[in-house]
Amino acid sequence: DVKVTQSSRYLVKRTGEKVFLECVQDMDHENMFWYRQDPGLGLRLIYFSYDVKMKEKGDIPEGYSVSREKKERFSLILESASTNQTSMYLCASSSIFGQPQHFGDGTRLSIL
Amino acid sequence: AQTVTQSQPEMSVQEAETVTLSCTYDTSESNYYLFWYKQPPSRQMILVIRQEAYKQQNATENRFSVNFQKAAKSFSLKISDSQLGDTAMYFCAFMENSNSGYALNFGKGTSLLVTP
Numbered sequence: 001d002v003k004v005t006q007s008s009r010y011l012v013k014r015t016g017e018k019v020f021l022e023c024v025q026d027m028d029h030e031n032m033f034w035y036r037q038d039p040g041l042g043l044r045l046i047y048f049s050y051d052v053k054m055k056e057k058g059d060i061p062e063g064y065s066v067s068r069e070k071k072e073r074f075s076l077i078l079e080s081a082s083t084n085q086t087s088m089y090l091c092a093s094s095s096i097f098g099q100p101q102h103f104g105d106g107t108r109l110s111i112l
Numbered sequence: 113a114q115t116v117t118q119s120q121p122e123m124s125v126q127e128a129e130t131v132t133l134s135c136t137y138d139t140s141e142s143n144y145y146l147f148w149y150k151q152p153p154s155r156q157m158i159l160v161i162r163q164e165a166y167k168q169q170n171a172t173e174n175r176f177s178v179n180f181q182k183a184a185k186s187f188s189l190k191i192s193d194s195q196l197g198d199t200a201m202y203f204c205a206f207m208e209n210s211n212s213g214y215a216l217n218f219g220k221g222t223s224l225l226v227t228p
Binding site: 031033035040041042043044045048050056058088090092094096097098100101102103105106 | 116121145147149154155156157159162164203207209213214215216218219220221
């Protein structure tokens, strides 16, 4: 089975801090994704990556950046955390077009 | 703009009964894929079922089946013999080969409660 592991289930940070969310997958998938999940809004794409060192903006990239130095690891970075970034963050990976994405357990991030 | 619409924010069904969750989508592509994901309170997003747009046959996975109407751009999920463990948030999702790579476009979700 594909395993997507997010480093933290819960995280509390302060406004202005730099925050790192880590995601690791063990199935050698080329594609990795970061989504943000808010009640009533579903999941929205923040960034995705289709190869090492490659990254593309999704629908809501403002205030975020990403890093993919190794194929199995995709990091989401909040450069200067703000309260409106309090949310659930989900990481996913997939292989070729049409194959389902596999998700991590999510990180519930609170910015105080 | 939202391209996947789930018109039922909340639904309830009794154990052993059948329930249908609605989903419509919008695309001009001919090659795409549709998915239903389940997210129980434990938060893990679990794939329920996958449909290939070029296949007319409706996908089925045990108690879960879809009614895929390509012309109407409709993709509903039917859960038969509902069980308490089916209580979850259900998301309809759509994948096309777009500027967002192979990302999924999600609906806003339907919260399903199965009661004894």
